[in-house]
Amino acid sequence: MPELPEVETIRRGLKKHILHKRVENVLVGLPKIVRGNLTQFQEVIRGNEFTDIERIGKLLIFSLDHSEFTVVLHLKMTGQLIYPTPLEIVAGGHPFPEFSSHLPNKFTHVTFEFDDGTKLYFNDLRQFGYLQLVTENELTLIKQDYGLEPNVVDFTWEHFSKLLGHRKTILKVFLLNQKLIAGLGNIYADESAFAAGVRPDRKIDTLTEGEARQLYQSITDIISKAIELKGTTFRNYADSEGKKGGYAAYLQVYGRAGKTCLRCKQAKIEKIKLGGRGTHFCPHCQK
Numbered sequence: 001m002p003e004l005p006e007v008e009t010i011r012r013g014l015k016k017h018i019l020h021k022r023v024e025n026v027l028v029g030l031p032k033i034v035r036g037n038l039t040q041f042q043e044v045i046r047g048n049e050f051t052d053i054e055r056i057g058k059l060l061i062f063s064l065d066h067s068e069f070t071v072v073l074h075l076k077m078t079g080q081l082i083y084p085t086p087l088e089i090v091a092g093g094h095p096f097p098e099f100s101s102h103l104p105n106k107f108t109h110v111t112f113e114f115d116d117g118t119k120l121y122f123n124d125l126r127q128f129g130y131l132q133l134v135t136e137n138e139l140t141l142i143k144q145d146y147g148l149e150p151n152v153v154d155f156t157w158e159h160f161s162k163l164l165g166h167r168k169t170i171l172k173v174f175l176l177n178q179k180l181i182a183g184l185g186n187i188y189a190d191e192s193a194f195a196a197g198v199r200p201d202r203k204i205d206t207l208t209e210g211e212a213r214q215l216y217q218s219i220t221d222i223i224s225k226a227i228e229l230k231g232t233t234f235r236n237y238a239d240s241e242g243k244k245g246g247y248a249a250y251l252q253v254y255g256r257a258g259k260t261c262l263r264c265k266q267a268k269i270e271k272i273k274l275g276g277r278g279t280h281f282c283p284h285c286q287k
Contacts, residue, residue: 003184050064058178069133
């Protein structure tokens with residue numbers, strides 16, 4: 001699933017390309033992808049334009065000109081938002097052959113057609129992603145469900161330590177709880193715990209202040225680096241131009257089960273399930 005760095009990368013890419021372009025048409029091939037009234041969704045967006053794109057956690061928020069509605073979009077596990085460049089349109093190429101050799105393809109469920117002839121494609125292999133029109137009040141309620149977000153001004157050690165408190169929950173479960181920390185997913189939770197030297201199955205109330213501070217710093221550093229490198233392409237993530245992210249080369253534990261730890265060069269990376277999620281760690285480097 002695309003996490004904070006991937007969704008932020010997509011947001012930044014789309015802001016360069018689609019703002020203030022008139023949407024001539026909205027083609028929906030799979031109605032269930034649009035939550036709510038499909039006809040209203042198309043009528044509100046058709047003839048309108050996107051004026052801004054925000055993000056909270058893994059959720060994208062598209063502002064519309066002259067409308068009481070906002071569009072929210074969640075990529076879930078396999079969603080993509082691809083805005084091909086003119087060269088890519090002519091070539092008909094796509095960086096992931098498994099998604100067919102051209103756009104749109106059988107995994108394209110929504111297409112936004114702009115007045116300059118360009119198009120934005122929403123693809124989703126697993127079909128768990130969604131788009132939805134929401135009012136200002138509904139958007140406020142949605143935002144209230146998201147917790148502290150890494151790499152914003154409020155993500156301070158003071159706020160993070162208060163969030164930890166004396167919780168007895170397992171660290172990995174804590175890191176994945178979007179109501180506590182918004183934007184972290186499996187990849188960056190595992191990588192942050194490794195960088196901090198703490199096992200993901202530790203109870204929060206067993207962390208020393210030093211370990212907690214290191215965890216806070218690790219989250220901050222890793223998310224910053226991942227955004228800089230435009231995210232991690234582990235399976236099918238692509239940025240808004242259909243390009244792969246560059247952070248995969250820096251992964252220390254995620255996806256490396258059974259391989260020798262890159263840090264200690266001794267132990268094998270183990271994979272266990274915590275909270276129903278596959279979790280990677282080094283039994284030697286993490287305590």
